[in-house]
Amino acid sequence: MPQHHEHGQLTSDLAAPPTALAQDGQTKAILMMCAASLIFAAQDGISRHLGSSYSPIFVVMLRYWFFALFVTLLVARQPGGLKRAIRTKRPLSQIARGVILVFEVVVTVEAFVRLGLINTHAIFACYPLLIVALSGPFLGEKIGWRRWAAVGVGFIGILIVLQPGRGVFTVEAGLPFLGAAMFAVYSLLTRHVARDDPAMVSFFWTGIAGVVAITLVGLREWEPIAASDLPWLLLLCMTACTAHYLLIRAYELAEASALQPFAYTQLVWISLFGVTIFGETLAPHVAIGGAIVVGAGLFTWWRSRVRARAGLN
Template sequence: MPPKTAPAVDRTGLAILLMCLTCLIFAVQDGFSRVLGQQYPAFLVVMIRYWVFAVFVIAMVSRQPGGLKRAIRTKRPVTQMIRGALLGMETVLMVEAFVRLGLIETHAVFAACPLLIAALSGPILGEKVGWRRWAAIGAGFLGILVILQPGGGVISLESLLPFGAALMFALYGLLTRKVSRDDPSMVSFFWSGVAGAFSVTLFGIWEWQWLAPGDWIWMAALCLFGMTSHYLMIRAYELAEASALQPFAYTQLAWASIIGILAFGDVLRPNVVVGAVIVVAAGLFTLWRQRVRSA
């Protein structure tokens, strides 16, 4: 009689909990970014944050098999550098949007990111996008129009900041999937931090100024929360598949809304609520269709 084997432990529940906690920490660090962005240039805030993030990344990959020598070696160096630059610039746009638009409207528009990934997966990755997903993408963009209310006048440059950030993050995600065919995740993680820090420094160094003593506390909290959130996100993706966790990333919109209202006095306008519901629903449908096709 063959020996009994222990049943596999399903850790998806723990991974979902970690993802929700990660989104809460992301929302809190967005609040820190807004506080600092109101006093200093966005490039300066992101540059200092990325310096610490790069050190964190180097420390993390150094503990992996092969260490830094393995992490540096990539079969797609140009694509990896573009990925890092996109992530860094996306962060700058988000900080600027937090200051100009607030947390609620910024995240409501940024929620279109999965729709942009679905729309661009064809030309970039050669994936086939069916009519159902195209319909969801169209509905999601209608939701964005509801949020921005272009009928009231010309869409302002400020309102396009989170959309530009969502587009950059979508391109970053698609390029990440592209390089994953040749490079392991450790290599991509290394290049995200180092290339991002380098690209942001090219612009941020010209904005250099010393922070006020009290503001260094905010910066330290921002960096600490940033490292913690990325570590928890890595652990979540180690425990469960991305398709199971991605829908819970939308909880960041709820946390950001609560923080925006309580800490900054943001107003939750009805059109933003309606538009955000449309965008999130379209995004969830797109993720579901992608999971069905993968199955």
């Protein structure tokens, strides 16, 4: 986890030439997004395991109790401490993103149990495209026609994965679609608040708003926990903290529209975990469609790098 000296490094970076700063920040953000995607994939596997034995709301509530404690301890060590972390210029947006995220997690865990990791993520993978499409009207970010074309190719890849008309479009398939829409809104709100609030403030509000919301509905779902599941629960809590912080930091360093395609790499990790650990089937059309989606994401990244070097907006 980044500590004090890395925040100081960000300050010193401001003296660098604008173009060099943008390229360096974007590279860091991409690496953070890829790392977060791998951690999220591992976390999803643990959630599927626990969610098959316990209520998803109960599992998410326990995870958020740990998350909120971790956030509070980490923020208390930062300059200004908790008093600084509580001060946000956009309190309603911070509360909204925290609440949306925690219930998106509940919806998605339920989908893992009902549909499996691979099928859920094959549908959920549309959320980065939703973000790219909405980042213009919502955040004022400029997206060129080449990146729009890449988004279109990415959607074709998702259609290959889903094979419309082959029975994938069920009522249960609505769960990952709902989760994707919620996560897209959360991601846009994260980028929105990052313009005024530093990462630690957003991190704090993610944990506190989320834990209050999930506890209000989760206590009635309480049930005994088997001793053999405690290590998995602890690992779930640790991965959640790490991945969400990486995500917040990444949005501070790069545009949402340039960064989001790299979230597609999570589909690759999910497929590997689903097949090797949970015995799920990775059909050829899922592999082909996933490769197209990742390729579209890589092209989008390449275009954003070209624009940065050319000094374009």
